[in-house]
Amino acid sequence: xxFKIAIxxxxxxxxxxxxxxxxxxxxxxxxxxxxxPDVEPYLxxxxxxxxxxxxxxxxxxIDNDLIPAKRLGMTxxx
Numbered sequence: 752x753x754f755k756i757a758i759x760x761x762x763x764x765x766x767x768x769x770x771x772x773x774x775x776x777x778x779x780x781x782x783x784x785x786x787x788p789d790v791e792p793y794l795x796x797x798x799x800x801x802x803x804x805x806x807x808x809x810x811x812x813i814d815n816d817l818i819p820a821k822r823l824g825m826t827x828x829x
Contacts, residue, residue: 755802756774756775756776756798757774757775757776757777757778757796757797757798757799757800757808758763758772758774758777758793758796759777759778759787759791759792759793759795759809759814759816760777760778760779760780761779761787762779762780763779763780763781764777764779764781764782765804767779773826775787775797775799775800776795776799776800778792778793778795778796778799782795783795786793787815787816787818788814788818788819788820789809790819790821790822790823791824793809793819793820793823793824797823804823804824804825805821805824805825807825807826808825808826808827808828809826809828810826810828811827811828811829812829813829814829817829
């Protein structure tokens with residue numbers, strides 16, 4: 752359907768790479784200076800996928816996942 756999928760996580764890249772997940776982008780705490788709830792990890796994922804925040808949906812399991820999404824104007828779902 753043309754959807755791009757990214758994982759933006761506070762986990763380390765070594766742990767995430769063991770999962771062998773096929774997605775368009777993975778941003779871990781090792782890839783950014785400032786982790787969530789800063790917007791930097793989300794901006795990096797959007798840049799990798801060449802997607803604007805207004806065309807993205809963030810799905811999270813805690814408030815720290817949604818805070819940066821809302822700051823960027825993304826649709827955020829808990």
